[in-house]
Amino acid sequence: MKKVYLRGREALLAVSRNDYVTGSDLIPSITGHSIPREETVAHILSIMPEITPADVVMHVGGGSGYLAAVLSKLAQRVIYIEKNPNVAKAARERFFRLGVNNVDVLAQSAESQLELDQPCDFVLCTTFMAERDALKRYLCEGGNLICLEGKAGPVPSMAMYVKRADKLERVRTLGWVDFNRNSEQILIDLGMIDEHALAKATAEAAIENCRVLDVLRRSLNIEEIELYRSLAQQRGMVFADADELLPTLKDELFRRFSRTFLDLSRIIPVAQTNGTVTFVTDDPDARTDQLERMSPNHTIECWLVTPTDFRRIWSALDLSAKGNRFAADQAVLSTPGSSNGGKRDNSLGQETGTDHVSPYLVSVYEAILLDAVSEKASDIHIEQYGERIRIRLRVDGDLRDLGQYQLTPRELRGVINVIKLRAELNIAERRLPQGGRSRLQLGDIAYDLRVQTQPSLHGEHAVIRLLPQTGRAMTIAELGMSPMIGAHYERLLDNPAGLVLVVGPTGSGKSTTLYAGLQTLADDGRRKVITVEDPIEYSIDNVQQTPVRSDIGFNFADAMRAFVRQDPDIIMVGEIRDKETALEAIRASQTGHVVLSTLHSNDAVDSLQRLYDLGIHPNSIAGELLAVIAQRLAKRICKHCRKPATPDPVILEELFPNGAPDNFQCFEGAGCDKCGGRGTRGRVAIVEYMEVDSDIRNAISSQPPVGELRWRALDSGLVTMRDSALDHVIEGVIPMSELPRILPQERMAPEVRGGRRRAL
Numbered sequence: 001m002k003k004v005y006l007r008g009r010e011a012l013l014a015v016s017r018n019d020y021v022t023g024s025d026l027i028p029s030i031t032g033h034s035i036p037r038e039e040t041v042a043h044i045l046s047i048m049p050e051i052t053p054a055d056v057v058m059h060v061g062g063g064s065g066y067l068a069a070v071l072s073k074l075a076q077r078v079i080y081i082e083k084n085p086n087v088a089k090a091a092r093e094r095f096f097r098l099g100v101n102n103v104d105v106l107a108q109s110a111e112s113q114l115e116l117d118q119p120c121d122f123v124l125c126t127t128f129m130a131e132r133d134a135l136k137r138y139l140c141e142g143g144n145l146i147c148l149e150g151k152a153g154p155v156p157s158m159a160m161y162v163k164r165a166d167k168l169e170r171v172r173t174l175g176w177v178d179f180n181r182n183s184e185q186i187l188i189d190l191g192m193i194d195e196h197a198l199a200k201a202t203a204e205a206a207i208e209n210c211r212v213l214d215v216l217r218r219s220l221n222i223e224e225i226e227l228y229r230s231l232a233q234q235r236g237m238v239f240a241d242a243d244e245l246l247p248t249l250k251d252e253l254f255r256r257f258s259r260t261f262l263d264l265s266r267i268i269p270v271a272q273t274n275g276t277v278t279f280v281t282d283d284p285d286a287r288t289d290q291l292e293r294m295s296p297n298h299t300i301e302c303w304l305v306t307p308t309d310f311r312r313i314w315s316a317l318d319l320s321a322k323g324n325r326f327a328a329d330q331a332v333l334s335t336p337g338s339s340n341g342g343k344r345d346n347s348l349g350q351e352t353g354t355d356h357v358s359p360y361l362v363s364v365y366e367a368i369l370l371d372a373v374s375e376k377a378s379d380i381h382i383e384q385y386g387e388r389i390r391i392r393l394r395v396d397g398d399l400r401d402l403g404q405y406q407l408t409p410r411e412l413r414g415v416i417n418v419i420k421l422r423a424e425l426n427i428a429e430r431r432l433p434q435g436g437r438s439r440l441q442l443g444d445i446a447y448d449l450r451v452q453t454q455p456s457l458h459g460e461h462a463v464i465r466l467l468p469q470t471g472r473a474m475t476i477a478e479l480g481m482s483p484m485i486g487a488h489y490e491r492l493l494d495n496p497a498g499l500v501l502v503v504g505p506t507g508s509g510k511s512t513t514l515y516a517g518l519q520t521l522a523d524d525g526r527r528k529v530i531t532v533e534d535p536i537e538y539s540i541d542n543v544q545q546t547p548v549r550s551d552i553g554f555n556f557a558d559a560m561r562a563f564v565r566q567d568p569d570i571i572m573v574g575e576i577r578d579k580e581t582a583l584e585a586i587r588a589s590q591t592g593h594v595v596l597s598t599l600h601s602n603d604a605v606d607s608l609q610r611l612y613d614l615g616i617h618p619n620s621i622a623g624e625l626l627a628v629i630a631q632r633l634a635k636r637i638c639k640h641c642r643k644p645a646t647p648d649p650v651i652l653e654e655l656f657p658n659g660a661p662d663n664f665q666c667f668e669g670a671g672c673d674k675c676g677g678r679g680t681r682g683r684v685a686i687v688e689y690m691e692v693d694s695d696i697r698n699a700i701s702s703q704p705p706v707g708e709l710r711w712r713a714l715d716s717g718l719v720t721m722r723d724s725a726l727d728h729v730i731e732g733v734i735p736m737s738e739l740p741r742i743l744p745q746e747r748m749a750p751e752v753r754g755g756r757r758r759a760l
Contacts, residue, residue: 005045005046005050007050007051007073007074008042008045008046008050008051008074009042010073011045011070011071011073011074012038012041012042012045012070014073015066015069015070015073017035017037017038017066019069019094019098020035020064020065020066020069020094021035021064021188021189021191033061033063033126033127033179034061034063034064034087035063035064035066035181035189036066036067036126036179037179037181037185040177040178040179041066041067041070043175043177043178044067044124044126044146044158044177045070047158047174047175047177048122048124048144048146048158048160048174049122049144049160051071051074051075051121051122052074052075053074053075053076054076055074055075055076055121055122056075056076056077056078056079056118056119056120056121056122057071057074057075057077057078057079057120057121057122057123057124058078058079058081058120058122058123058124058138059071059078059079059080059081059124059125059126060081060110060123060124060125060126060127060129060135061081061082061125061126061127062080062081062082062087062088062091062105063082063087063091063126064087064090064091064094065080065091065094065095065100065103067124067126068080068091068103069095069098069100069103071124072100072102072103075102075121075122076102077102077103077104078102078103078104079103079104079106079116079120080095080103080104080105080106081106081108081109081110081114082105082106082107083107083108083109083110084107085107088105088106088107089107091105092105110125110129110134110135110138111129111131111134114138116138119138119139119140119143120138120139120140120143121139121140121143121144122143122144122145122146123135123138123139123143123144123145123146123147124146124147125145125146125147125148126148126177126179127148128148128156129147132145132147132149132161132168133168135147136163136166136167136168139163140163141163141164142162142163142164143162143163144160144161144162144163145160145161145162145163145168146158146159146160146161146174147159147161148177155176155177155178155180156176156177156179157173157174157175157176157177158173158174158175158176158177159171159172159173159174160172160173160174180235181234182284182285183213183231183235183284183285184198184212184213184216186230186231186234186235186284187216189234190230190234192216192220193216193220197216197219198212198216201215201216201219211283213283213284214307223674224306224307224308225306225673225674226674228282228284228304228305228306231284231304232284232303232304234284235284235304237284237302237303237304238301238303238304239303239304239305240280240303240304240305240309241305241309241673242305242308242309242312242313242374245270245271245280245305245313246312246313246316246404247404248270248271249270249313249316249317250271250272251317253269253270253271253272253277254268254269254317254318256269257269265281265286265290265291266281266282266283266286266310267279267280267281267286267288267291267302268280268281268310268313268314268317270303270313272298275297275298275299276298276299276300276301277291277295277298277299277300277301278301278302278303279291279300279301279302279303280302280303280304280305280309280310280313281302281303281304281305281310282304282305282306282307282309282310284304286302288300288302308370308373308374309374311370311442312367312370312371312374315363315366315367315370316367316404318363361411361414361415361417361418362418364405364407364411364415364418365415365418365419365422367405368380368382368391368402368405368415369440369449369464369466370442371393371402372393372464372466373440373442373447373466375393375395375400376395377393377394377395377466378394378395378465378466379393379394379463379464379465379466380392380393380394380462380463380464380466381393381394381399381461381462381463382412382415382416382419382461382462382463382464383456383461384409384412384456384458384459384460384461385458386458387408387409389405389406389407389408389409389411389412391405391407396635396636396678396680396681396682396683397507397633397635397683409458409459412459413459413460416453416459416460416462419451419453419462419464420434420436420451420453422438422449422451423436423437423438423449423451424436424438425451425453430455430460431455432455433452433453433454433455434452434453435450435451435452435453436451437449437450437451437535438451440466445468445469446468446469447466447467447468447469448466448467448468448469448537449464449465449466449467450464450465450467450535451463451464452464467537467538468538469538469539473512473515473516473518473519473538473540474512474515474516474519475516475519475520475523476489476490476516476517476519476520478516479512479513479516479684479685480636480684480685480733481685481687482687482724482727484719485629485687485689485719485724488627488689488691489517489629490520492594492626492627493517493520493521493570493594495594495626496592496594497589497590497591497592497593497594497624498589498594498595498624498625498626499585499586499589499595499597499624499625499626500594500595500596500597500626500627500628500629501576501597501598501599501607501625501627501628501629502514502596502597502598502599502628502629502630502631503598503599503600503601503603503604503606503607503610503628503629503630503631504598504600504601504602504630504631504632505600505602505632506600507633508631508632508633508685509631509633509683509685510598510631511537511538511574511598512685513629513631513685514572514596514597514598515537515538515540517596518531518540518543518570518572518596519540521543521570522540522541522542522543525542527569527570528544528566528567528568528569528570529542529543529544529568529569529570529571529572530543530544530545530546530563530566530568530570530571530572531543531544531545531546531571531572531573531574532546532547532548532556532559532560532563532571532572532573532574533545533546533547533548533572533574534547534548534550534556534574534575535547535548544568546559548574555580555581556573556574556575556576556577556580556581556584557578557580557581557583557584559573560573560581560584560585560587560588561584563588564587564588564591564593568593569593569594570593570594570595570596571588571593571594571595571596572595572596572597573585573595573596573597574597574598575597575598575599575600576597576598576599576614578614579614579615579616582611582614582615582616583616585597586616586620586621586624589624590623590624594626599611601630602630603630603688603721604628604629604630604688604689604690604713604718605628605690605706605709605710605713605718606630606706607628607630608621608625608628608700608706608709609706612703618700618701618702618703619701621700622692622697622698622700622701623697625692625700626691626692627689627690627691627692628689628690628692629687629688629689630687630688630689630690630721631685631686631687631688631721632685632686632721632742633683633684633685633686633742634683634684634685634686634725634728634734634738634741634742635680635682635683635734635735635738636680636681636682636683636684636733636734637667637668637669637679637680637681637732637733637734637735638669638671638672638674638675638678638679638680638681639681640672640674640675640681641669641670641671641672641674641675641679642667642668642669642670642732643667643668643669643670644665644666644667645666645667645668645735645736647660647664647666647736648736648737651736651737651739651740651748652664654740654745654748654749655722655726655739655748655749656749657749664730665730666729666730666732666735666736667729667732667735668735668736668737669681669735679735680735684728684733684734686721686724686725686728686734686742687719687721687724688718688719688720688721688724689718689719689724690713690718690719691717693716693717695712695715695716696712696713696716699712699713710751711751714751720747720751721742721743721747722743722747722748722750722751725738725739725742725743726739
């Protein structure tokens with residue numbers, strides 16, 4: 001490569017590439033050809049003939065305008081051609097703002113008939129055109145066309161043509177031009193990071209021995225799918241989804257390549273059709289040069305997937321390959337004469353001799369865990385019904401089948417053995433329920449797995465709860481509570497003493513709400529916080545957490561008695577289950593501590609009856625109780641596909657017996673790739689909030705019937721679950737269809753308050 005001539009070097013120095021980096025509104029339209037690197041522009045200038053100050057130059061494929069701006073420092077005039085009108089408009093505004101006055105912007109395709117007032121001495125085309133002869137009409141006699149003409153892997157070549165006698169005559173190949181930007185450069189161009197952030201991430205990646213992109217994704221706190229779709233667009237790669245690829249994977253193609261080579265190259269072969277071999281990678285900077293040399297008779301395509309999907313595809317292919325070997329081994333073991341070949345213990349439908357753990361079954365379990373993590377599932381259910389095996393994930397409160405695992409009952413028993421061994425349970429005990437825990441490490445996130453096995457008619461079932469251990473929980477601001485209730489909750493934590501209860505049925509997010517309060521306290525750092533939990537669901541930095549140890553006689557009440565001697569400000573009790581724990585919680589609040597705890601009850605007022613039933617004196621409850629937060633979880637509308645919806649007339653009639661307000665509105669999710677077509681993504685707490693004031697204290701002390709206690713609470717400002725749910729419906733947070741699922745029928749309509757129906 002010859003050196004850039006002096007004027008070319010001066011032009012490069014005179015134009016700042018940062019001034020031509022596109023804004024986020026043009027991200028889908030911009031690629032490496034649109035914003036070439038400074039090194040690429042220098043290379044183009046070095047291989048093409050020198051441009052003189054009297055020349056007129058046309059640049060086809062102008063993109064952000066960076067290359068055209070450099071050319072404007074060399075030529076008398078530059079004609080910028082860009083067929084995307086939005087990109088051309090942004091470039092025109094950029095030229096005007098930066099004072100580049102000798103560039104004319106044409107938002108047209110170069111293949112159309114452009115009307116020019118003078119011919120060009122040079123036409124530089126940095127995009128691929130099927131008909132290069134369409135460009136000769138813009139050249140003067142003897143003018144030069146510099147264009148891309150071929151591909152060698154991801155790097156095209158550039159050739160030079162001269163117009164003679166109204167024909168284009170090919171002169172020579174100028175050389176390869178690499179328009180590729182690595183993923184870090186792309187993120188800088190998109191404005192997601194700057195050079196300082198990149199340098200910091202590079203140093204952190206070196207310490208953690210991981211990829212810089214993984215560190216950047218974590219620091220940017222954006223979804224994998226969003227980041228990798230943007231990178232695929234910028235690199236000109238197809239972005240693929242594992243769910244579409246998994247049904248068509250062929251393990252024989254996978255076995256054709258060295259595992260070591262595939263692992264080091266971060267690529268997986270997924271398809272072969274008509275001489276084209278398709279690979280997937282989770283590395284946007286992956287190169288296919290070596291593959292092309294290895295397969296000269298095949299066309300190589302490389303698609304981009306997220307790291308999670310890459311692991312899923314690898315695990316599925318690895319699982320399939322091992323499964324074939326396992327099936328062959330089992331065929332040998334089950335032949336007549338083999339030991340324990342098919343002998344059954346009819347008492348529980350179990351085969352004897354199945355306590356082995358094969359690598360294949362380990363792979364099955366790991367693949368299920370990987371699917372659960374990628375779907376953000378809270379629980380895995382593994383069940384057997386006769387000869388039918390069912391594996392389901394609980395995502396956003398609903399159970400969904402994983403149909404790709406077609407296991408036999410024998411294989412299921414092996415998977416249950418793997419689960420038991422990982423959780424340190426007795427694999428020989430199949431008659432009694434067992435509970436344990438294990439851990440899963442995926443990248444920089446660890447998951448605590450709570451395992452429960454249960455014998456049934458046809459065999460053992462297993463339920464696994466996944467709890468991510470990130471060192472912090474959601475804060476109160478991140479919970480999704482209304483600002484008013486969130487502010488009340490934070491104020492409760494500032495009290496010098498008292499009891500705060502979060503109530504609801506199992507799986508209603510009570511612990512998550514308590515942990516949000518703990519995280520807020522941990523971030524504040526001014527008070528000492530101690531918890532006793534069974535089990536510890538989330539580990540939180542700067543909070544002293546203690547597990548219950550019932551096997552050695554250490555329970556909630558024992559912990560509470562010990563805690564008050566450790567000078568805490570806040571005490572969290574995982575659950576009030578019995579009178580002893582309830583009494584210790586009351587006593588702790590009486591001695592100058594704020595006590596947070598959960599209780600199983602259906603609503604805020606019902607929790608008072610639950611405390612009565614536990615034998616707590618009404619005056620003790622009235623004196624120490626600060627507030628009760630009752631909650632349910634509702635599905636959150638996907639923010640990417642939210643749209644206005646027509647209210648369901650049946651639900652509307654239940655909500656507003658006297659007629660709905662004229663301005664009532666609701667929303668729903670249309671379904672998109674971000675939410676898997678479901679229209680909902682994640683869940684939000686629907687809260688009933690009762691703050692205990694003097695009127696409610698008097699009512700609690702007199703212990704009236706629950707119905708009377710509720711209308712007194714309504715008169716004192718009880719925020720009902722219906723009120724909270726309707727606010728979320730109107731604001732477009734939850735769909736209207738969630739209301740019958742979280743509200744009992746009697747609570748759908750406005751409640752009677754003090755003998756009068758509440759206002760709508």
